[in-house]
Amino acid sequence: MNPDHQAERTRIRQAMDRLLTGRATVSNGSLTAAALAVEAGVYRMALMKRHADLKNEFFERVRTETARIPEDEKRLRRTVAQLKQTVADRNAEIQELRQQITRRTLAAAVLTHDRPAAPATNTSNVLPL
Structure with a gap:
């Protein structure tokens, strides 16, 4: 490990301690990876x-010392919950549409099958359906 790499790791650890104790000097103090990178003076990537x-x-x-969930994880959990709700809504809509198709197909079958016979006509070229 080169000395610059080790110094970078030391700065990151010091920044962790400052953020977790609420003594941020450079960043906004949020408990995110971006704030940690800013606080340590390293690129986020x-x-x-x-x-x-x-x-x-x-x-x-962050989880153990502050008993808080990181902001990124909270945002992802909200997104996952919204997506699960969207999928559930879509599945319910699909089920309802399938039931409507079944009901309308049955109704069409009943209407065409139970059609009364056509009255007798004098024309010989007309055939009842």
Whole structure:
């Protein structure tokens, strides 16, 4: 590990401590990966790619030390709940449409099958259906 990499990791750990204690100096103090990157003075993608273990450690510490769920996770949970509701609504709508198709098909069959016989006509070229 080169010295710059190690120094970057040290800055990230110090930034974690500041964010978790509510003493943010550079960032807005939110408990997100973006705020951690700003607080540590590293690029967000560097945190996500090179220091993914520290990012995961940060979120684990957020859960255990603050008894809070990270904002990203809250947003994802809301999105998942909305999508599940949308799928349930669509499935109910599909079921209702299938039932309507069945009812209308049966109604059409009854109407065409029980049609009264056509009155007798004097024309020989007209055939009843």
